[in-house]
Amino acid sequence: MDIVIQNLPFLLKGAYFTLLITIVSMFFGSILAVIVAVARLKGNRPVRWIARAYVSAIRGTPTLVQIIIVYYGLVDYGIKLQPLPAAIIALSISIGAYLSETLRGALQSIPKGQMEAAYASGMTPFQTMRRIIFPQAIRIAIPPAGNTFIGMLKETSLVSVITVTELLRSADLLIAQYYIYMPFYLSIALMYWIMSTGFSFVLERWEKRLSIYL
Numbered sequence: 001m002d003i004v005i006q007n008l009p010f011l012l013k014g015a016y017f018t019l020l021i022t023i024v025s026m027f028f029g030s031i032l033a034v035i036v037a038v039a040r041l042k043g044n045r046p047v048r049w050i051a052r053a054y055v056s057a058i059r060g061t062p063t064l065v066q067i068i069i070v071y072y073g074l075v076d077y078g079i080k081l082q083p084l085p086a087a088i089i090a091l092s093i094s095i096g097a098y099l100s101e102t103l104r105g106a107l108q109s110i111p112k113g114q115m116e117a118a119y120a121s122g123m124t125p126f127q128t129m130r131r132i133i134f135p136q137a138i139r140i141a142i143p144p145a146g147n148t149f150i151g152m153l154k155e156t157s158l159v160s161v162i163t164v165t166e167l168l169r170s171a172d173l174l175i176a177q178y179y180i181y182m183p184f185y186l187s188i189a190l191m192y193w194i195m196s197t198g199f200s201f202v203l204e205r206w207e208k209r210l211s212i213y214l
Helices: 002-006 010-042 043-057 063-071 073-077 084-109 112-120 124-163 169-180 182-213
Strands: none
Touching: 002 010, 002 182, 010 043, 010 084, 010 124, 010 169, 010 182, 043 084, 043 182, 063 073, 063 084, 063 124, 084 124, 112 124, 124 182, 169 182
């Protein structure tokens, strides 16, 4: 394991990019998920159809294929992205589809009477969603959304195919240099586990805090 310790800074740099890609993709994917979920519930027929088609297309194709399309396929249309932005865009689009279904289910679980009561008290639809519906829906959506986030953390390994030096690619580069496999793969497996456990802990604490206030 001395060789792993010797190259630990390089692996930690890869872990940093893994976390960066995960957190940024979570942020933009969550925004996209809210838009798509609301579009499917409140939009007119063409908007609902577009939102449904997007979710179906993303959920029906492998994430790896989506990453390759964003990075390599868009070049045919004159759009050449750097590896890191391409990875974030592809993963944001991917997680947005899955999270939108989670959020849509959470929104539908809120009794309609609460919305009617909010309207009766003089709230606008926007105020009702922001103050009454969304806070409750988020608390309901956190557990399944947490599983999606942790799954995406592990799926960041796929962006190594477009030369993003995240954790898996960092290990592959070291293996190509030293021709030793198991120590590096075991080390990154441990790092993925630590990061996944950390995400789970943060989400559990967030869920508990929300349950106190709601």
